[in-house]
Amino acid sequence: MKPKINTLIVDLDNTLYDWFDIWRAAFLPIYIGLRDRLNVDEVALQTAIRDVHRHRRTSEYTFLLDELQITTPDGLTLRAFLAEEIRRSKTDRDRALKLYNTVLKTLWQVKKSGTRIIAYTESLSFYSGYRLKKLGLDGVIDYLYCPEDNDLPSGISLTKIRSLPDEFYELQITEIKHTVPNELKPNPKLLREIIRDLNTKPEECVYVGDSLFKDVAMAQDAGVHDVYAEYGAVQMHLDYELLRKVSHWSDADIEREKRVTERTVTPSYSIEVFSEILQKFDFVGPQVKLADLNANNMIDIWKKVVDVQQHFNQLEMQIRNYALTVIGAIMAAAGISFRDGLSVRFLEANISISVGIALIALTIWAGFWFMDRHWYHRLLKGAVDHAATIEEKFGKSIPEITLGSRISASSPVSIFGIKLGSNGKINLFYGLGALVILFFGIFALFANPIPAEAAKTSSIAFNGATLNGD
Incomplete structure (x- = not known):
C-alpha cells in the first residue's frame, strides 16, 4: 500500500x-x-x-x-x-x-x-x-x-x-x-x-x-x-x-x-x-479528526463561514440598489420620450419610443433578477447551509454559534396568508418592479400624450369657462 x-x-x-x-x-x-x-x-x-x-x-x-x-x-x-x-x-x-x-x-x-x-x-x-x-x-x-x-x-x-x-x-x-x-x-x-x-x-x-x-x-x-x-x-x-x-x-x-x-x-x-x-x-488532504478540534477551532471556522455569508449578502444588496438606480434612470428617459410624443412607425402604426425603452428596462431588470436570484443567492444559500451543518453538529456544546439557525428561522414572512422565504421575497421584489415597468409600457402603447402647448391651451380655456360661469 x-x-x-x-x-x-x-x-x-x-x-x-x-x-x-x-x-x-x-x-x-x-x-x-x-x-x-x-x-x-x-x-x-x-x-x-x-x-x-x-x-x-x-x-x-x-x-x-x-x-x-x-x-x-x-x-x-x-x-x-x-x-x-x-x-x-x-x-x-x-x-x-x-x-x-x-x-x-x-x-x-x-x-x-x-x-x-x-x-x-x-x-x-x-x-x-x-x-x-x-x-x-x-x-x-x-x-x-x-x-x-x-x-x-x-x-x-x-x-x-x-x-x-x-x-x-x-x-x-x-x-x-x-x-x-x-x-x-x-x-x-x-x-x-x-x-x-x-x-x-x-x-x-x-x-x-x-x-x-x-x-x-x-x-x-x-x-x-x-x-x-x-x-x-x-x-x-x-x-x-x-x-x-x-x-x-x-x-x-x-x-x-x-x-x-x-x-x-x-x-x-x-x-x-x-x-x-x-x-x-x-x-491526500490533511485528515482532521473531530476529537482534535477544540471550541476555539470550531468558532473560528464558524466565524469564517458567517463572514462569507455577509459578503454574499452585501453583494446582493448592492445588486438591488444598482438595479433600482439603473432602471430608474431608464424609466425617466422613457417618461421624457412619452411626454415629448416621440414615436416610430411600425406595421403602419405609430408606436411611442417609450414602449421600446420599457421593453429594454424589463429585459435589464430580468437580468438583474437572474444574477441576484440564480447566481449570488445560490452562493449565499450554500454558505448558510454550511453554517447550519456546523451549528447542528456543535450547537449543543457551543450554544453561541447558533446565530445563523435563528436568523434563518426568523427570515420567512407572511403576506396575505402566503409564507415567503428568501427566494419568495426576492421574486416578490423583482416581480413588483417588473409589473410597474410592464404597466408603464402598456400605458405608453395605448395612451396618447398631450403636447405641452395643447395642455397649456386647454388649461387656459378651462380657467376661462370657470370665470364665465362665475
Whole structure:
C-alpha cells in the first residue's frame, strides 16, 4: 500500500529546475567581461569574487559589481562599464530559467488532491521568490522556507536598479517563511521544526531533493519519507569547477560536507523524472479528526463561514440598489420620450419610443433578477447551509454559534396568508418592479400624450369657462 501523504516538501535548486544552468547563464557574461575587457588576472578575479560571495553567504549576489574593488580605465563604475554584459546576463538567465519536464503538471495534480506543497531551499529569499514567480509557481507552492536576504550595500536602493514595480518581483500568494540564520542542510532539526510549524507529522510528509547527503540523509534523520531526484545531479556540468572556485562555500562548509559525504546513504525512493512521485505515494488532504478540534477551532471556522455569508449578502444588496438606480434612470428617459410624443412607425402604426425603452428596462431588470436570484443567492444559500451543518453538529456544546439557525428561522414572512422565504421575497421584489415597468409600457402603447402647448391651451380655456360661469 502506498504511503498517504498530506505534505509534499521539495528542494528547489536542481530538483524543480536546473539551478546551475541558471547560475552559469547569469554569471558567465559578467565574469568574462571582467576577465577579458579589464584584463584582470583570472586567479585574482576568482579570489575577489569568492571573498564577496563568502561575505554575503551566497554565490548569486546581485550587487557583486558594486562591491568588487576593481577600477575601470575611464573611471566608470563597473555597472556602467559592463552595461552590455549585465543586459546579456539577465537575458541568458531568464532563458535558462525553466522547470524540469513534468514538474508543473505534477505539482498541480498534487495540489488538486488537497496536499500542501512546501519549498525548502538554502537559496536566499529574493532569488528563490523571483524564480518561483517567473516559473508560474506563485500559489502552487503554499509556503517557501528559505534564508532571509542580505542587507543592501551602502548607498544602493532597490528602486534604482528595479525597472518594474515590486509586485513583478515578489510573490503575491505563496507565503515566505525565513529559516534560522546560518543553519544549513543537512539539518534534521530544522526540517522537524518546519514540520511542526505546519502542524503535521513526519510520517505524513515526503521530501524530494537532488542531494543524497543534504536532502535524502536529512529527511531520513527527520523521520520523513525521502525521495532522491536522480536527474538533478549537476557536478558534471560544464564550468562546475568555476563555481567551486568562486563559491560562497567556506572552508568549514567544505569540511562539513566532506564529513557528511563519508556516510553511506541509500534513498528509500529514487525517481528519474519528477512525475514518478505520483506512482509512489497517495497524496491526500490533511485528515482532521473531530476529537482534535477544540471550541476555539470550531468558532473560528464558524466565524469564517458567517463572514462569507455577509459578503454574499452585501453583494446582493448592492445588486438591488444598482438595479433600482439603473432602471430608474431608464424609466425617466422613457417618461421624457412619452411626454415629448416621440414615436416610430411600425406595421403602419405609430408606436411611442417609450414602449421600446420599457421593453429594454424589463429585459435589464430580468437580468438583474437572474444574477441576484440564480447566481449570488445560490452562493449565499450554500454558505448558510454550511453554517447550519456546523451549528447542528456543535450547537449543543457551543450554544453561541447558533446565530445563523435563528436568523434563518426568523427570515420567512407572511403576506396575505402566503409564507415567503428568501427566494419568495426576492421574486416578490423583482416581480413588483417588473409589473410597474410592464404597466408603464402598456400605458405608453395605448395612451396618447398631450403636447405641452395643447395642455397649456386647454388649461387656459378651462380657467376661462370657470370665470364665465362665475
